[in-house]
Amino acid sequence: MPNISADREVSIDVIAPDSSRERVSVVQVPFLIGRGKAGNNLPIQDPRVSRQCAAIVSEGDEFCLEDRGHRLGVFVNGKRIDRRILKDRDVISFGLDRSYTLVFRITERASPSLQTLLTRMDSVAEGYASSGGLGKLKLLLEATMLLHSQLPLDSVLEAMLDRAISLCGADRGLLLEKDGTGTLRQRLARERGSQGLSANSLSPSQTAIGMAVRQESSVITEDLHLADGALQGAQSVIAQRLRAVVAIPLYAMSRANTEASMVHAQRGQFLGVLYLDSQRPAAFSSLDRQILDAIAIESASILDNARLVEHERERQRIEREFGIAREIQQALLPRSFKDFPHLVISGVNTPCTEVGGDYFDVFSIDKRRTAFLIADVSGKGLGAALLTPMLQGALSAMAMDVTPERAFQHINGFLCTHSSVGRYATMFFGILDVDGSLEYINAGHPSPLLLRSNEVTELYTKGSLPLGLVPEAQHTIDRARLEPGDTLVLFSDGVTEAADVNDNLFGVARLQEMLRGHHESPLDQVKESIVKAVEGFSAGISQADDLTLLLVRYSGTTESDGPIASVATAGQATGGGA
The missing domain is CATH 2.60.200.20 (Tumour Suppressor Smad4)
Incomplete structure (x- = not known):
């Protein structure tokens, strides 16, 4: 090792x-x-x-x-x-x-140079000459040791602030931290003697703090009577009879381990301000200033680590919530497809993010008719996923004698009325009778492909509007007839718009080509072939859309259903209209 x-x-x-x-x-x-x-x-x-x-x-x-x-x-x-x-x-x-x-x-x-050693010796000697030099060095050592302690975060920050107050002989100290909106908020307030203060009871000099933030450097005024006019005449300074003020901006350190990381161009994120004041004038030696700067750097380091840890914990919280949303969304999808006497069904949904806006379902309308649908809500993430339960609820009402047209009218009206939601949905909805007759509504969704006797055609060729765009939009039923062995391939644009490294799209033509020869293949095998073809085409490139497939194969009627009705030609099956 x-x-x-x-x-x-x-x-x-x-x-x-x-x-x-x-x-x-x-x-x-x-x-x-x-x-x-x-x-x-x-x-x-x-x-x-x-x-x-x-x-x-x-x-x-x-x-x-x-x-x-x-x-x-x-x-x-x-x-x-x-x-x-x-x-x-x-x-x-x-x-x-x-x-x-x-x-x-x-x-x-880094090995200290001779000049560095001499400078340090001069600083220590100056500290000895001033009152409490060794005690001040001890404060710096204690502050550094706090970083290695097992105390809670606020206890460490309180102790660091207490030592800064002791070093400066200040009356009060305050740690201001930048919040998510960029506003400085008071995190800790302390007074001489390691006593806590209510943050609201301390009114710091906003002038001094503002100067430190604008200048991106420390403001250390030993006697306000000798300070510039703006600081000397500040309202808080006069009202509280302040004589000395210290305001040090705190910055996250650059991750580059070089001397250049100390210059302004390499500074990290602004974190807050260390503020101290006193009603007595102060006298800071160069050693005092060095120690004060060191305490400020250590305080910034603690805040920076806490910020990074908080961001990580927030990420974990969001990830858990997305995980819960994904579980709920997946629970809405059919867990297993019923053994419908006249249908064989297979499907898959793969979100491009933790949760997505695609949705499919299959359910019985009555003893003869079975409904199936595929939908794609605009956008991704939680916003899109929240609308899928509404779609499921509205469409499942058709089992209670609500017509498809009325259900689509309701969904369209809801989305248009609540336009602030900023979502619309494309959807294909079909009802297949045991005799092969198919009624369907297409609301702006890619047309399903009809696989019949090794020929692949589009079921629907006319244009239509998505749900939630135009309040007056009308969605009417079209009809077709399936023959035994016909397979409908319903898909989201995550299939045909999957892109390769050169931004070429998978496309409908490529999907049609790979389906040929699969008219007798088991549906699960067809599904897996499509998924593998899309994944192979995109070659691991991160995709922008969910991948959803629903395959429906009509197997024909049984004797108990009565004779098979006459079948239409392939041309009739791909057309719309009653």
Whole structure:
């Protein structure tokens, strides 16, 4: 097991579900992560984590994280990985709610130059000459040690703020954090003596804070009587008789481990402001300022880690909600197709995201007639998925003697009336009698393909409007007749609009060609052939639409159904009209 180079410090911040934290050094690779201490360098105390979960390995001068078989996957910055090069402050999680989160840390141990050593010696000497120099250095050490503690996040931030107040001899201190809207909100307020304050009881100098944010640099005023006019005349300064103000903007550090990361161009996201004030004038030595800057950097580091962890936990929450929505949506699809005496049916739905807007169903109208449909709600995600139960409810009402035209009129009216929803739906709906007669309505959906005696044609060629676009739209029934052995292939545009690496589309013609020769193949085999053909064509390219198929094969009547009615020609079957 090779050791880590002495000129680099590699570690992991382990953040527990209660926000307590500790830092674990990575001293050799591979560095194994998993449940339990046996065989692991970093044991995760969560029974849901796999025993062999992940490993950090070296790859040249870089470090990689590998998924070693965790059943829910290993994530870096919210994205599932198999293997990934790690950068400083990358957030590692395991797809679990309220579990441990890891923050990868790597820094270079640069050998200090002679000039750097001399500068440090001068600073320390200046600290000795001033009152409490050693005590101030002790404050910095304590603040640094807080990063490695197992205290909850707010306790660490409170202790950091207390030390900044002590260093400056300030009366009060405040930590302002930027919220999701970009507004600075008061997260913590403290006063001298490590006492807590109600955040609303402290009115900081908005002028000083505004200057620090605009200038993107610290505002440290030792005596406000000598400050510029804007700061000296600020209302809060006068009302509270303030004499000294400190406002330091806090920034996430760039992930690049170089000196350039300290300059403005390489700064990370703005996180908030560390604010201190006093009713007495102050006198800051260069050592005081260095220590204050160091405490501000450490505070920013804590906030940054907390932000990254919170983002990861939010991602996990959204992922769980999408998972629940997907389960509900899949439950709406037919789990198994009934043994209809005159039909054989097969179908599949594969969303392009966690949940999608495609939907299909098959249900009995009465003893002779069976309804089947395929629909595609515009858009993807939860918004589209929420409309599919409404479609199912409206159409299932036809089992209670509601006509197809009336059901379509109701759906169209609802979607148009609630135009703020911003959704419309295409749909093909058919009712097949045991004698082979087919009644159908097409609302802007791609025409099903009719596979008959090795010939493939489109069932419907006339245009139609989707549901939810035009309130006055009329959707009328068309009719055709199926022969025994005929197969209808209903599909969403996720099939024909699947794209390859050159943005070529799979297309209807290609679907028709691959269906030829399958008129006697089992429907499940036909379905799998289509899915494989589309997947092979797109060659792993991420697709923009759900892939949905519904295959309906008419098998003819039985003796109990009466004689088979006369059959139409293929040309009649592809036409519309009564």
